Amino acid sequence: MSNSIREIGENIKNSQNFRGRVSFDEPLCNHTTMKVGGPAALFLEPADTLSAAEAFLKCFEAGVRVFVLGGGSNIVASDDGFCGAVISTKLMDSVTDEDFVLCCGAGAKIDSVLEYCAQRGIGGLETFAGLPATCGGAAYMNARCYSVDFSELIDRVEYIDLNELSQNSGANVECCVKMYHNTDNGKEWDYKLSPFMGKRTVITRVYLSGKKKDCSEIKAECEKYILDRTQKGHFRAPSAGSVFRNNREFGSPSGVLVDEAGLKGVSVGGAQIAPWHGNFIINTGKATAFDIKSLVELAEQKVFERTGFRMVPEIIFL
Numbered sequence: 141m142s143n144s145i146r147e148i149g150e151n152i153k154n155s156q157n158f159r160g161r162v163s164f165d166e167p168l169c170n171h172t173t174m175k176v177g178g179p180a181a182l183f184l185e186p187a188d189t190l191s192a193a194e195a196f197l198k199c200f201e202a203g204v205r206v207f208v209l210g211g212g213s214n215i216v217a218s219d220d221g222f223c224g225a226v227i228s229t230k231l232m233d234s235v236t237d238e239d240f241v242l243c244c245g246a247g248a249k250i251d252s253v254l255e256y257c258a259q260r261g262i263g264g265l266e267t268f269a270g271l272p273a274t275c276g277g278a279a280y281m282n283a284r285c286y287s288v289d290f291s292e293l294i295d296r297v298e299y300i301d302l303n304e305l306s307q308n309s310g311a312n313v314e315c316c317v318k319m320y321h322n323t324d325n326g327k328e329w330d331y332k333l334s335p336f337m338g339k340r341t342v343i344t345r346v347y348l349s350g351k352k353k354d355c356s357e358i359k360a361e362c363e364k365y366i367l368d369r370t371q372k373g374h375f376r377a378p379s380a381g382s383v384f385r386n387n388r389e390f391g392s393p394s395g396v397l398v399d400e401a402g403l404k405g406v407s408v409g410g411a412q413i414a415p416w417h418g419n420f421i422i423n424t425g426k427a428t429a430f431d432i433k434s435l436v437e438l439a440e441q442k443v444f445e446r447t448g449f450r451m452v453p454e455i456i457f458l
Contacts (some may be wrong), residue, residue, distance in 0.1 A: 166183035168458070184233065187231045206225050213456060242257070260355075262352070275348075279294060376416070380455045
């Protein structure tokens with residue numbers, strides 16, 4: 141790690157506009173569900189929106205590369221780590237509500253939000269029970285669970301406009317915090333697609349529309365979906381969830397295509413295509429990012445040779 145990275149980190153830590161945690165050489169394997177990844181040179185955990193904006197601004201001014209990390213449930217971090225700054229939303233995890241509209245920090249875990257809902261009789265999110273994701277990540281990826289898109293629940297989204305922030309002198313970062321209102325009847329959303337993809341924006345809060353529901357009914361439905369995930373093997377071993385997107389035009393789910401290519405159970409190093417689900421790659425104990433990427437490429441190649449269809453990875457390689 142260079143001295144400049146440490147100086148940048150200390151500068152952010154000592155800034156009067158930053159609240160949160162700053163660390164160096166932080167192992168990314170501790171922050172991803174796949175449990176792989178080398179150290180991030182600088183690891184920042186802002187406590188709120190303006191602290192996040194301050195962290196981004198300081199990194200931009202110093203010319204440091206930045207990666208935003210939510211729950212790490214669809215990330216495979218490089219074995220070599222990340223030489224820039226990783227900004228984690230972990231501490232931005234508040235959950236409140238008003239008139240059945242939930243205000244969730246980007247780092248709020250889905251299960252924590254559902255626990256909050258079950259205690260207060262706010263329904264609507266039950267199909268997402270057991271999803272190892274944060275609200276910010278689920279909004280960004282437009283997660284889909286049991287035929288329900290996360291975008292169907294979104295009322296509005298608070299985000300930082302990084303283009304404006306990078307041009308800001310630093311005197312006032314509040315002007316770079318914007319609000320997206322989901323009023324277009326879903327036209328900007330699609331399967332695993334959101335209006336925030338491909339843009340220099342960072343989600344900081346998500347407002348979700350709920351509805352009044354009996355607390356015991358919410359708990360029962362959540363337990364039902366968690367049980368189904370458990371029976372399907374979602375929690376048997378560390379993974380990054382579904383590896384490939386399903387293509388509804390092609391027809392067959394990606395897991396079926398991988399299975400029909402004879403790849404279930406195939407291993408490379410410590411990574412394995414799950415014997416029980418073709419669209420899961422699991423860490424059997426000592427997997428590396430190289431092992432996982434090799435399996436992804438193998439599956440892509442074999443399915444293409446057999447069907448002529450190119451599967452699109454859903455997981456992100458950092």
